[in-house]
Amino acid sequence: MKKAVIDLGTNTFHLLIVEPDGAGHFKEIYRKRIFVQLAEESITRIGAAAFERGLAALREYRNTLNKHGVREVRAFGTAALRRAENSADFRAAIRQETGIEVQVIDGAEEAKLITEGIRLAVPPHQKTMLIMDIGGGSVEFIIANHQEVFWAQSFPVGVAVLYNDFHKSEPITAQEITKVNTFLHKQLSPLKAALQQYPADLLVGASGTFDVLEAMLIEVKEHPLHATIQAKDFYPIYKKIVSATLQTRLNIEKLPAQRAKLIVVALILIHYVLEQVDIEDIIISMYAMKEGMLAEML
Numbered sequence: 378m379k380k381a382v383i384d385l386g387t388n389t390f391h392l393l394i395v396e397p398d399g400a401g402h403f404k405e406i407y408r409k410r411i412f413v414q415l416a417e418e419s420i421t422r423i424g425a426a427a428f429e430r431g432l433a434a435l436r437e438y439r440n441t442l443n444k445h446g447v448r449e450v451r452a453f454g455t456a457a458l459r460r461a462e463n464s465a466d467f468r469a470a471i472r473q474e475t476g477i478e479v480q481v482i483d484g485a486e487e488a489k490l491i492t493e494g495i496r497l498a499v500p501p502h503q504k505t506m507l508i509m510d511i512g513g514g515s516v517e518f519i520i521a522n523h524q525e526v527f528w529a530q531s532f533p534v535g536v537a538v539l540y541n542d543f544h545k546s547e548p549i550t551a552q553e554i555t556k557v558n559t560f561l562h563k564q565l566s567p568l569k570a571a572l573q574q575y576p577a578d579l580l581v582g583a584s585g586t587f588d589v590l591e592a593m594l595i596e597v598k599e600h601p602l603h604a605t606i607q608a609k610d611f612y613p614i615y616k617k618i619v620s621a622t623l624q625t626r627l628n629i630e631k632l633p634a635q636r637a638k639l640i641v642v643a644l645i646l647i648h649y650v651l652e653q654v655d656i657e658d659i660i661i662s663m664y665a666m667k668e669g670m671l672a673e674m675l
Contacts, residue, residue, distance in 0.1 A: 378396075378397070378448065378449065379394055379395065379396050379406060379445055379446060379447045379448075379449075380394070380395055380396075380397065380403075380447065380449045380450070380671065380674055380675075381393065381394045381395070381442055381445075381447045381449070381450040381451075382450070382451055382452075382453075382667045382670045382671055382674070383435075383438055383450065383451070383452035383453070383477065383479075384452075384453060384455070384666055384667050384670075385415075385431070385452060385453065385454040385455070385457075385458060385479060386455055386456075386457070386512055386513060387414075387415050387416050387420070387455065387456050387457035387512055387513025387514035387515075387535055387537050388412060388413070388414055388415070388416070388512070388513035388536070388537060388585070388639070389410045389411065389412050389413065389513075389585070390410065390411045390413050390431065390434045390435070390438070391408075391409070391410045391667055392407070392408070392409050392410075392438045392441060392442075393405070393407070393408050393667045393668070393671070394406040394407040394408075394441070394442070394445055394447055395671060397675055401675055402497075402675075403671060403675065406445060407441065407445060409438075409441070411430075411434040411437070412635040413427060413430045413431050413434055414427055414430070414513075414537070415427045415431060415457040415458075415461070415513070416457050416513055416514060416535075416537035416538070416541070417537075419541070420456070420457060420460050420461070420513075420514050420533075420535075420537060420538055420541070421460055421461060421462055422461055422462050422463055423457070423461045423463050423464070423467055428463075428467060428470075431467060431471075432467075432470055432471065432474060435471050435474070435475050435477060436474060436475060438475075438477075439474075439475040439476070439477060449674070450477065451480070451670060451674065452471075452477050452478065452479045452480065453479065453480045453481070453482050453670065454468070454479050454480070454481045454482070455481075455482065455487055455512060455514065455515065455666075456484075456512055456513065456514025456515035456531075456533065456535055457513065457514045457537075458479070458481045459481055459483070459484075459514070459515075460514060460533075464481065468481075483531075484515060484517065484530070484531020485529065485531065487510075487515075487517055487531060487666060488510075488517045488518075488519050488529035488530070488531060489526075489529070489669070490665075490666045490669030490670050490673070491508060491510045491517055491519065491583060491665050491666045491669055492508060492519050492521055492526055492529070492669065493668075493669030493672045493673065494583070494662070494664040494665045494666055494667065494668035494669035494670075494672065495508055495581055495583060495662045495664060495665060495669075496523055497602075497664050497668055497669075497672060498602035498603050498662045498663050498664035498668070499581060499602075499603050499660055499662055500603075501523040502522075502523065503522065504522065504578035504579050505520060505521070505522055505527070505575060505576065505577050505578050505579070506519075506520070506521055506522060506577060506578070506579045506580075506581045506660075507519075507520055507572070507577035507579065507580050507581065507650075507654060507656075508520075508521060508581045508582075508583070509580060509581070509582050509583070509647075509650060510582075510583045510584050510665055510666065511535070511536060511582075511583075511584050511585065511586050511587070511643055511646065511647075512535045512536075512584065513535045513536055513537035513538075513639070514533065514535040514537060514538060515531050515532060515533050515534070515535045516531070516532050516534050516535055516646065517529070517530075517531050517532075518530055518531075518532065518565075518568050518571075520571055520572070520575045520577060527571075527574075527575045528571040528574070528575055530567055530568070530571075532564055532565060532568070533564070534560070534561060534564050534565070534646065536586075536639040536640075536642050536643045536646070537639065539557055539560075539642035539643075539645070539646065540638065540639050540641075540642050542560070543556050543557045543560070543642065544557075544641060544642050547622040547623050547624075548619070548620055548621055548622050548625075548641075549619060549641050549642075549645075554619070554645060557642060557645050557646075557649075558645070558649055561646065561649045562649075565649075565653075568650075568653070569653055572653060572654060576654075576655075577654050577656065578656065579656060579658055579659075579660055580608070580650070580651070580654060580656050580658075580659045580660070581659075581660045581661075581662055582647075582659055582660070582661050582662070583661075583662045583664070583665035583666075584665055585636060585643075586636070586640060586643040586644065586647065587659075587661045587662075588661070589631070589632060589633070589636055589640060590606060590611065590614065590659075590661065591604050591606065591661045592631040593614055593631050593632070594606045594610055594614070601663070602662070602663045602664060603660055603661060603662050603663060604660070604661045605658050605659070605660050605661070606658070606659050606661065607657060607658060607659075608651055608656055608657055608658065608659055609657075611647065611648075611651065611659065612648075614644070615644045615647075615648055617629075618632070618640060618641060618644055619641050619644055619645065623637060623638060626640065626641075
């Protein structure tokens with residue numbers, strides 16, 4: 378029997394349909410993402426245009442679920458739906474129009490599901506991982522290995538938040554970058570303390586910005602579920618993109634147009650994290666929260 382997960386993220390709504398293989402794993406049947414940008418106006422309220430884009434996405438997903446004969450579906454919302462004052466109205470509209478019940482999960486549950494998904498994609502090893510999942514409203518950090526989670530926390534420093542609060546100029550100015558880093562230094566102080574207690578050997582990245590880095594740096598992918606890049610190769614891309622105007626970014630090869638607006642603050646965030654850890658490699662995981670939720674369903 379086919380199963381499906383819908384991830385209602387702050388920037389992107391994802392649908393994943395799979396068929397269990399009977400051994401605790403699954404075969405992917407259908408995958409799609411729609412850029413909705415719920416926090417286009419504010420992280421604390423879903424604007425009218427974003428509200429309608431979100432409903433349209435769920436209507437499309439409902440039709441797709443029906444076409445594939447999916448009966449078991451779980452839909453979950455993250456930072457934007459945790460914080461928006463009209464979240465309940467949005468979820469009620471989804472329920473009324475599609476029959477899909479959206480569950481809002483907290484940051485701790487989100488981090489747990491991300492870890493489960495990444496363990497499915499990244500081969501077992503003895504190293505300690507700093508897992509980083511960049512969302513629009515929040516960023517989840519987890520320090521773990523394949524046997525144990527040592528520490529996890531969700532922070533309200535997602536790219537929509539950083540963009541709306543700090544990225545006012547094109548290209549972003551040095552003063553604005555300083556303000557972002559000052560904000561991150563304050564907000565992420567628990568992360569710095571955790572890394573002192575549990576030093577990480579690897580950075581494992583999930584979700585959109587890391588996918589862009591993979592596309593730009595890897596010509597031939599050796600494994601379908603993960604890829605490895607060297608941390609030193611991040612910095613030339615960082616300098617190129619952060620110094621560019623939005624119009625220039627829209628013309629950069631392998632940078633999706635939907636990512637061009639928010640990627641500057643996302644790279645500043647990754648740059649800040651790399652300054653806190655002594656690592657050589659970054660593993661990019663194709664799996665994250667959706668796949669972790671499927672693992673629980675199976």
